[in-house]
Amino acid sequence: MAEPNRSYQLVDAGAGRKLERFADVLISRPCAQAVWRPSRPQSVWDQADASFTREQQSGWSFRRKIPSEWTCEVGGVLFTVRPTDFGHLGVFPEHAFGWQWLQQRATEAKQPLNILNLFAYSGGATLALAKAGCEVCHLDASKKMVDWARQNAALNQLANAPIRWIVDDVQKFLHREIRRGRRYDGIVLDPPSFGRGTNQELFKIDNDLIELLDLCWQVLAPNPAFVFLSCHTPGYTPIVLQNVVSQCAKGGQINTGEMRIDPQPGSLPIPSGSFAAWQNA
Incomplete structure (x- = not known):
């Protein structure tokens, strides 16, 4: 019997939506960037198993009964995916190339790196780095998301990997790490446009x-390997991220x-935020 397909695939995008296959579940969701016409016929879109809308009665509708959660592979990492009230599924596939970049930097280091992952969500970067032999401190303000990331770690046979799971406000944690003298060889961060810490501390990008970023550079080791910043906030273009990182980086x-x-061939790519990847000379 053939192995079930557990991989992710962008099938099509256009008319303000995207059509994605998460393993064997086809999902249609809003995508503000996709202002062009869809490349696939409507008959393909009509096959969506689940659709999410943010108009009027925001929520999910289903063509067939789907599992409450299932497994999907994105960028070489296994995730438990499940539909949430916000239309998310627990993984952002656009980050997969960044995980590969991080794994390459870890391999080039030729020694185990101690990495801090901030706003770490469901653990994609954490698990990719752990697979590459890194020790990782995984931090998110949401206990629910940290629990979800730990579930993903077990899914990837990384339950006993050297990962510290922290539920905390990012800025408060960084201030404490500075006082404690704890330093990291690399930092990954994906700050939201707006968020709340564990005690409702306000974060506005x-x-x-x-x-x-100033705090991040204060917790870097004397000879760090990298800082990887990603962002989905409208207006935060690659040039903006280049400018802010360049004012913190030393060389x-x-x-x-x-x-x-x-x-897949025949459809158009979706732009999904910006990144700035700093590495030591």
């Missing part, structure tokens, strides 16, 4: 990103660009 090299999701 327009006000807090510069200070956040090294910065590569920036758009994150994207590449589709």
Whole structure:
């Protein structure tokens, strides 16, 4: 019997939506960037097993009964995916190229790295780095998401990997790490446009990103390997991220660009935020 297909695929995008296959479940969701016409016929879109809308009665509708959760592989990492009230599924596929970049930096280091992953969500970067032999501190303000990430770790046979699971406010945690003298060889961060800490501390990227990056550089080891910053906030283009990182970095090299999701042949890619990848010279 053939193995079931557990991989992710962008099938099509257009008319403000995207059609994605998470393992054997086909899902249609809003996508503001997809202002072009769909490449696939409507008959393909009509096959969606589940659709999410944010108009009027926001929520999910189902063509057939789907599992409450299932397993999908994205970028070489296994995830438990499940539909949430916000239309998310517990993984952002545009980050997969970044995980590969991080794994390559870890391999080039030729020694185990101690990495801090901030706003770590369901653990994609954490698990990719753990697979590459890194020790990782995984931090998110949501206990629910940290529990979800730990479930993903077990799914990837990484339940006993050297990962510290922390539920905390990012800025408060960084201040404490500075006082404690704890240092990291690399940092990964994906700050939201707006968020709340564990005690409802307010994070707003327009006000807090510069200070956040300053704190990150204070907890880096004397000879760090990298800092990988990604962002989905509208207006935070690659040039913006280049500028803010360049004001914190001491030497090294910065590569920036758009994150994207590449589709199956015949459809168009989706731009999905920006990144700035700094590595030591």
